[in-house]
Amino acid sequence: MVNDGKAAPIIHAALKRLEYRGYDSVGEATVYDGRLLIKKDQGKIDDVHKRLDLDDLPGKMGIGHTRWATHGAPSMVNSHPHTDCSNKIAVVHNGIIENFNDLKDELTDKGHVFVSRTDTEVIPHLIEENMKSGLNFVESVRDSVKRLSGSYALVAIHVDEPNKIVFARNASPLVVGISETGLYASSDIPTLLPLTKKIIEVYNGEMVILSEKGVEIRRIEDWSPIKRESSIITWTVEMAQKQGFPHFMLKEIHEQPKCLEDTLRLQQRYIDLLTTFLDRSKEIYLLACGTSYHSCLAASYMFSNLCNLPTLPVIASEFIEQYGEAVNIDSTILAVSQSGETADVLHAIEQARFKAATILGLTNAIGSTLTRVSRAYICQQSGPEIGVAASKTFTSQLMVLSQIALRLAKVRGKISQEKIDYLEEKMKDIPNMVDKIILNQEKKVKGIVEKYKNTKCFYFLGRGINTATAFEGRLKLLEISYIPSIAYPAGESKHGAISLVEKGFPVIFVCPQDGTRKALIGNIMEMKARGASIITIIDENDKEIKALSDEYVDIPSDVPELLSPIPYVVPLQLFAYYMAVEKGCNPDMPRNLAKSVTVL
Ligand code: M6R
DSSP states (O other): OBSSSOSHHHHHHHHHHHGGGOOSEEEEEEEETTEEEEEEEESOHHHHHHHHOGGGOOOSOEEEEEEOOSSSOSSTTTSSOEEOTTSOEEEEEEEEETTHHHHHHHHHHTTOOOOSSOSTTHHHHHHHHHHHTTOOHHHHHHHHHHTOOEEEEEEEEETTOTTEEEEEEEBSOOEEEEETTEEEEESSHHHHTTTOSEEEEOOTTEEEEEETTEEEEEETTTOOEEOOOOEEOOOOTGGGSOTTOSSHHHHHHHTHHHHHHHHHSSOHHHHHHHHHHHHHOSEEEEEEOHHHHHHHHHHHHHHHHHHOOOEEEEEHHHHHHHHTTTOOTTEEEEEEESSSOOHHHHHHHHHHHHTTOEEEEEESOTTSHHHHHOSEEEEOOOOOOOSSSOSHHHHHHHHHHHHHHHHHHHHHTOSOHHHHHHHHHHHHHHHHHHHHHHHHHHHHHHHHHHHHTTOSOEEEEEOTTHHHHHHHHHHHHHHHHOOOEEEEEHHHHTTTGGGGOOTTOEEEEEEOSSTTHHHHHHHHHHHHHTTOEEEEEEETTOHHHHHHOSEEEEEOSOOOGGGTHHHHHHHHHHHHHHHHHHTTOOTTSOTTOOSSOOOO
């Protein structure tokens, strides 16, 4: 909502910044001259803009949406905004309305006509129905929202209220931005940064009314007013842009040394707080999805080795089935989520809270739902990550988790002072080491990509803590270059997956100089005996394994085993990135994926 000029170009530019959240269709609506004007279609924002000119809509107030399909395939009719029968109300929505089928039946019986297959469309019809019963627009939105089950950050406008936008939030992120020139709201903070740095967070169960009077926040349940101070966001717009790199992912891979340094600073009192909670627990569940799960898997080796504490890494979507009954008042859940909004993580946490477990969080998004449901949380401090494929997330999370594991080890007196001193010293070297790897090995990795660009499948193997590195390397490659790939703990591979290996089949080994090395050499020999091409990520001084490798990428020597996933994953990130580019795929926007998966 702007004081002067048109809202549409501002919405269009904001949607571009939000595109990483979803990009199968896009739409905008404005109110002008007593009419609701809508442009929307299937496709990425740039393509739709070329066809429809999204900037062309008149009006000082409007809403927009970039979609990642949940209900109803990507298509023009399923694109947001959605409208009511009279075409007076428009709504955009992020999340899922679980009871939409029941509501749709009820509204259809009352004569409402639906045009899309989305869950969202029930919302404008519900508002319309409530208005028929005499409520005003805002009251109708409130009563409609009360009938919704599921997750939503939703926005509604009405032609007869050309100076009002109404928002509601439950379990999907929503923030408001305030500036001299207008009022804004979005699903994330970076979207608003070029417009304003003055932000107000909106919490679950709240509604926001933006109007000429300013920002009004109310609790949906009892309509009580909420006073909340704005805060100033220190992220710069530049931080959220590509800074000259062709893709966000490459920029984010290159940012890792800086992020790791940031992660080493300023964490101490939060690390202490988390450690206090962890020390009290009988068992720790490390809960996450995707890359964050791989961080948890690596961290479970750190916690078990350093602290002698049973630590279970769990894929969040499996948590309830696997441990829902076992979790109890003595359990601690350390939930790890870059976005802090991953629905599988939040859903699992709900169950754990119900069983009185202690919830702790590690996230990149302060103000996210995870930070609000956690007893204590810590920030991974890596700044906005826009590429859908997580890169700096993995290394920053591991740097935080290793500091927590080390602090806990100290508190519990489980390792010697000498080992603590050694690990603390080595931690400080890691940012510089990652910098060197990027500087010295990027070209080499590109060369390996060139050689293997037509390969149909890759096999990633690691042992011990670097099983997690192998899993992460596999995830990176397959999610952005669409090359089906497999990853195993190297010792397990001979129990089945080795049957895939034939002459020239590429096997990528993660091989630090550590306790797993001897066994790993055995695994390399097994693969070589079957004709595999051996690619190793290897200690620069390891001549023996180099001699067994067809290709290798050097990692500086003397990395402690428990910190090794941080430098050793970097060549695998670069490998995935360059392979995606080589194959003509956009690494920042892999098909079918969204940066933050806010549905179950
Ligand atoms: O925001 P989160 O860390 O909770 O996200 C978890 C996963 O969705 C995420 O890591 C995903 O797997 C990425 N695409 C991996 O690159």
